[in-house]
Amino acid sequence: MTVEMKNQNLNKTLLNRVLDEVRARRDEFETKRHVPKDMIAQLKELGIYRAHVPKCFGGDGLSPSEFLKMIEAISEADGSAGWVASFGSAQVYLAALPKETLAQVYANGPDVAFAGGLFPVQPAKKVEGGYIVNGVWKFASGCKGADLLGVGIGTGQGGKPLTAVLKPEDVEIVENWEVLGMRGTGSHDLKVKDVFVPDDWTFVRGGAPSIEEPICQYPSIAYAAQVLAVVNLGVARAALNEVSQTAGRASITGAPKMADRAYVRISIAKAEATLRSARAFFYEATDAAWESIMKGDGVSADQTSMLRLAAVQATRAGAEAVQAAYMLAGTSAIYDGHPLQRHLRDAMVVTQHAFLNESMYDGAGSVMLGVPPMPGFI
Known part of the structure; x- marks a missing residue:
């Protein structure tokens, strides 16, 4: 058996283990109305959040189909878990951050979970070197397990949302995800009060990437x-x-x-x-x-x-x-x-x-x- 075949078997074994865990806990996700951090940790181990991280920062460089098929498999086990895992694709958005900022984002490794509540866009006050951010944003799926959070603070090139990236400690999660479907996604509101966000921690969603790798195109x-x-x-x-x-x-x-x-x-x-x-x-x-x-x-x-x-x-x-x-x-x-x-x-x-x-x-x-x-x- 070749090394490649062994790696494929290991990856399949890990995927099956994670899928079994998701099936066993999907009622828990629905009751808690979010996917807990220990489950997010298993999704990280599976490679969900590094799948599209640029290779120069330790990412896996998966093709879109490879990533999508993993999300499809997780969604078969539980729709909410699949929805939360799908935000591993957000690394494609984050590629619009400056290279120096991305180096800080991935300083401790590529397994970074990002969640965002971009709408309704809340115009931020422009100050020297950045923005003072205030407001409430909706539908922040996966926010309770995220390492970084994004909120919409205006419009950038082409009318696309300008996004500010914040640390979880700078954001209040307003737990109001009272819905019938996709209960486990934890798509709560995000609330921010008087937080300074430097210019180089903002990006235009869908804007030009600072990294020249295939997935960024x-x-x-x-x-x-x-x-x-x-x-x-x-x-x-x-x-x-x-x-x-x-x-x-x-x-x-x-x-x-x-x-x-x-x-x-x-x-x-x-x-x-x-x-x-x-x-x-x-x-x-x-x-x-x-x-x-x-x-x-x-x-x-x-x-x-x-x-x-x-x-x-x-x-x-x-x-x-x-x-x-x-x-x-x-x-x-x-x-x-x-x-x-x-x-x-x-x-x-x-x-x-x-x-x-x-x-x-x-x-x-x-x-x-x-x-x-x-x-x-x-």
Whole structure:
């Protein structure tokens, strides 16, 4: 066995161990309404938070598909854990910080967890050498386990959010994540009062990177949509697996088993085909953009549009597959503790994200027809 094969086996063993831990603790995440720091530590061990850290700072240099498939696997185990893990992609955002700042960020190693609550943007007071930051920001997923936190303090180049990076001790987490779906993401509000942030600890989200590595050339806003969309591919797989595993059980009413009913077989096959088709498109678009970067051609507007389109389609197809599984499961699925309850609630939350809503189809259609898309789409 080669060294490479041994490393692959070790990585697979570690992934399976982490996935088992996530499955065993997903009720805990939901009850606590966040993924605890000791679980974040295991995600760090798995390499989630160093996957896209620049190699010059000890990162692993994974391709987008490699990272996305890890998030998909974690999301199959638990949607909230997958959502929190997906913010390992934020290192692509952080590459817009100055090199000297990045050296400080990764001074103790590449396993740095970043979380942000960028909106609503709160204009900060400009002072000599930086900004005085005040305000409250929403939807800071994973904030309770983060090593660094970002908040939106204005607009930068191209109207994109200017982001201030802060230490956890400078931020108050307002625990108000009272939702039905994605409960374990801990997407609480962030509150900051009179904190000075130096200029070199701010960056424009989606701005030009200071590091010249391939992953830094990948469209960061499109990628932010992808890492969330892939969560629904994992949640949908879990939902369809749940139906398949229970289809052979006897009905409490004496009716034929689910597997013996033609409409169940037809519905599960259609859901499987829809999910696999969306997944294939998703990774096809991802790999096409990455291959273009690796060849030195960058990513075209058309390719970026396809990334956005594939992300929203994966989100919708995943949600539809979960809904189909729920409909097939019958009355057993209405109970609080049934796995499909969580899958259904989680999948519908993903569809509501601003990067993944119905307007993304309009943006992609605009690019296809040569019409200027909405601002920020490309």
